[in-house]
Structures are given as structure tokens and as C-alpha cells.
Amino acid sequence: MRWLENAVLKGLHKLDAETAHRMTVLALKSGLLPGGGADVDPRLSVKLWDLTFPNPLGMAAGFDKNGEVPDALLNLGFGFTEVGSVTPRPQPGNPKPRVFRLPGDQGVINRYGFNNEGHEALRRRLNARARLTGxxxxxxxxxxxxxxxxxxxxxxxxxxxxxASYFTVNISSPNTPGLRDLQARSALAELLTGVITARDECTRKLGRHVPVLLKIAPDVADEDLNDIVEEVLAKNVEGLIVSNTTIDREGLSGAGPASEAGGLSGRPLFRKSTIMLARARKLAGPDLPIIGVGGIDSAETAWIKITAGADLLQLYSSLVFKGPALVEEIVTGLAAKLDEHGLGSLREARDVNVEAWASEAA
Structure with a gap:
């Protein structure tokens, strides 16, 4: 079936990037994309908080902003998925065009601007899947x-x-003016206090302590990263997601729409986000769960993220270029990595290259 998938990808690439994305979501809703993920190696299971992830690979936020296809994504073989970002009221986002492929660099630039249908629409859709697992x-x-x-x-x-299986607090999109200012220590302390207080009140009512994770940008300075991690630990936030897209354009070939404004993701983000991941791990210590995101497009890059300090992984942009078969390729490849190194779990591999990555020049 790989030849058919390649043909479909070529067809999608003839469309503008946002239209191609919408067509992909519709294909998932219709059941046209085949499932995967059967017989996952049990060594890939990750237990965090009160959740057991069947494998560490998740779909990052941004793909399924409005909660249209979470179960279809899980059926592709993802161990988890993340919907949103969602805002209280619907908003259209920035003017189109607002997403651009960089095929020569295997990257994507987007300036969507939190386009979504709001809380009410997302809740309605998620209510419809109340009996489903995942x-x-x-x-x-x-x-x-x-x-x-x-x-x-x-x-x-x-x-x-x-x-929510867990919450992500997104303060790191570069496409909402002033949003990244919330990463400054005083603003972050106020935000986390409000979020954690609300979560704890919900815990008392519902009886479940929903984990809260903070998603940060890869462009923060070292002293700011130290402040962020200290606040996360002080406010008992349950984890970090490292990282969102970057405003940096260093290393791009210059081909295509490389100068467009917005956040850059995909392969060009891999090195920068992995350095940030390792530095966050060193600051946070061994106990804080961290999800590694940015440039994962193979089992090898997924493995590198784990060795640099990630408990779980997320991807999105690499699917634009490699298609949904990449999910199974990465999951089976991680099991092969465990065989290669004689390990019984991914936790045994985590952190083995933290020092090396943290010492890299960003």
C-alpha cells in the first residue's frame, strides 16, 4: 500500500498546504485511511501519572484543532493524541495563506493564529466519543x-x-501577539497559579487529578529556561512539552517560501528543540515528565529525543512529507532499537545523551 500512499501524498502536495490538511482530516473522518498499531511491543508502554500510553508516539496539537478525528488518529497507531489549541470563543485566525511547505528542507512554516471553533464546539465533539478509549x-x-x-x-x-486525559497550557505559539510574553517569570507564575488552582478545584469535584503540562518555545534564553523550569516545579505542574515552533530561520536552504513569517517546524527544528529538551531535563531532574517535539521524522530521530531526555514524543510536520505510514515505522523502529541495545524499556534509554545534547551550541 505504500505506493498508493505516495501517490496520494503527491496529489496533496499539488494543493495549497491548508487545503491539503483539510482534505487529510476529511479522509480520516471518512475512514479512508487504514488503521495500524496492532501488536505493539509491550516494552514501548509508558506509565505516567494515572495514564498508560501503549507507545510513546503522539500526534501534536495543531493537526486536530477542533477534535474532529482523535479516534481516527489513535487508530493509525499513535499512542495518544492532543486536540487544540482551543480558545473560549471561536476565532478565524490569521489571513490566508498562512501555512507553507519547505520541501527542500522538510519543514513547514505556519502562522495560523489559534484558528479554532471554540470551547463549545470541541466539547460537543468530545462528548460524542465519551465511551471510546484512548x-x-x-x-x-x-x-x-x-x-x-x-x-x-x-x-x-x-x-x-x-x-481531558491531560491538559497542555500553550504559551509558546509565535502567531498570537504577546503570547510568548507569558513565559516571563512573573507572568508565568500568575498563569500557573490560576491554572493549577482551577485544576485542583476540579479534582475535588471530579475525583481525578488531571495532569497539566506546559508547552514552551525553543527560542527562550538559558536564564529564561531556568526560570520556567523553577516555576513549573514550584507550582507542581506535571510536565513540560519541549518544544513549539521556532521563529529562527538559521540553516534553511532559502528555497521556497522560507522568509514567510510564522513558526518553523519539521526537520529544521530538530537540533534546536533537542538541545532545549536536554537542557530542560538537566534543570528539571529525572522525575518531571517531558514530551519531546520537533523534527521527529524517523525511528532514529525519535530514539535521539528519548536519549536526550524525553519520556514521550509528538510529531506533526513530518507526516506532511512522509504520510501516515511513518507512525508504524517509528513505533516498530523503536522496538528494534530496544533489541539493538538489549534494553527492556524506553526508560532505560532515556537521558543517556542528555549531557552531550545540553552542551551543544544552540
């Missing part, structure tokens, strides 16, 4: 015109605490 995280954000952005994040916690 780990589905919810990535919460703030409306572009919000007078009180902290209140928008808190509203997301209250709205979805009864159905």
Missing part, C-alpha cells in the same frame, strides 16, 4: 483579543476537566 490531551489557549488571558486558560480547565 488518551486524548486538550491543549488550551487564549483568544487573541482577550482582556484577561489567564482567565481564558482557566476557563479551558473548567470546561474540559471532566474529559
Amino acid at each position: 488518551i486524548v490531551g486538550i491543549n488550551v489557549g487564549a483568544n487573541k483579543d482577550a482582556e484577561d488571558r489567564v482567565a481564558d486558560y482557566v476557563a479551558g480547565i473548567y470546561e474540559f476537566a471532566d474529559m
Whole structure:
């Protein structure tokens, strides 16, 4: 079936990137894409919080903003998926065109700007899957015109605490003006206090302690990363996601729309995000769960992220170029890596290259 998938990818690449994305979501909704993920090696299972991930590979937020296809994505073989970012009120995002492929660099630039249908629409869709299993995280954000952005994040916690496997607090998109300012220590402390207080109130009502993760940018300075990790630990945030897209363009070939504004993802992000991951791991210590994101496009790059400090992984942009068969390729490849190194679990491989990656020049 790989030849057919390659033909479909070529067809999608003749469309503009946003239209191709929409066609892919519709194909998943219709059941046209085949499932995968059967007979996953049990050594790939990861237990974090009260959740057991069948394998460490997840779909990153941004693909399924409105919660249209979480179960179809899980059926492709992902160990978990993340919907959103979702804001309290619907918003259209930035003007089109707002997403651009860089085939020569295997990268993507987007400036979507948190386009989504809002809390109400997402809740309606997730309610419709109430009896289905699988780990589905919810990535919460703030409306572009919000007078009180902290209140928008808190509203997301209250709205979805009864159905989120975990929450991601997204303060690292470069496409909402001023959003990354929330990574500054005083603003971050206020945000995390509000979010964790809301989560704890929901815990008392619902009886489940929903994990909260903070998603950060790869462009923060070392001193700012230290402040972020200290606040995460002080506020008892359950984990980090490292990282979102970058505004850096260093290393691009210059071919295609490389100068477009927005966040860069895909292969060009791999090195920068992996260095940030390793530095975050060193600062946080061994106990804080971290999801590694950025440039994962093979079993080898997935393995590198784990050895640099990641407990779990997420991808998105590499599917634009390699298609859904990449999911099974990575999952089976990670099992082969365990065989190659004589290991019984991914946790045994985690951190073995943290020092080397953390010492790299960003």
C-alpha cells in the first residue's frame, strides 16, 4: 500500500498546504485511511501519572484543532493524541495563506493564529466519543483579543476537566501577539497559579487529578529556561512539552517560501528543540515528565529525543512529507532499537545523551 500512499501524498502536495490538511482530516473522518498499531511491543508502554500510553508516539496539537478525528488518529497507531489549541470563543485566525511547505528542507512554516471553533464546539465533539478509549490531551489557549488571558486558560480547565486525559497550557505559539510574553517569570507564575488552582478545584469535584503540562518555545534564553523550569516545579505542574515552533530561520536552504513569517517546524527544528529538551531535563531532574517535539521524522530521530531526555514524543510536520505510514515505522523502529541495545524499556534509554545534547551550541 505504500505506493498508493505516495501517490496520494503527491496529489496533496499539488494543493495549497491548508487545503491539503483539510482534505487529510476529511479522509480520516471518512475512514479512508487504514488503521495500524496492532501488536505493539509491550516494552514501548509508558506509565505516567494515572495514564498508560501503549507507545510513546503522539500526534501534536495543531493537526486536530477542533477534535474532529482523535479516534481516527489513535487508530493509525499513535499512542495518544492532543486536540487544540482551543480558545473560549471561536476565532478565524490569521489571513490566508498562512501555512507553507519547505520541501527542500522538510519543514513547514505556519502562522495560523489559534484558528479554532471554540470551547463549545470541541466539547460537543468530545462528548460524542465519551465511551471510546484512548488518551486524548486538550491543549488550551487564549483568544487573541482577550482582556484577561489567564482567565481564558482557566476557563479551558473548567470546561474540559471532566474529559481531558491531560491538559497542555500553550504559551509558546509565535502567531498570537504577546503570547510568548507569558513565559516571563512573573507572568508565568500568575498563569500557573490560576491554572493549577482551577485544576485542583476540579479534582475535588471530579475525583481525578488531571495532569497539566506546559508547552514552551525553543527560542527562550538559558536564564529564561531556568526560570520556567523553577516555576513549573514550584507550582507542581506535571510536565513540560519541549518544544513549539521556532521563529529562527538559521540553516534553511532559502528555497521556497522560507522568509514567510510564522513558526518553523519539521526537520529544521530538530537540533534546536533537542538541545532545549536536554537542557530542560538537566534543570528539571529525572522525575518531571517531558514530551519531546520537533523534527521527529524517523525511528532514529525519535530514539535521539528519548536519549536526550524525553519520556514521550509528538510529531506533526513530518507526516506532511512522509504520510501516515511513518507512525508504524517509528513505533516498530523503536522496538528494534530496544533489541539493538538489549534494553527492556524506553526508560532505560532515556537521558543517556542528555549531557552531550545540553552542551551543544544552540
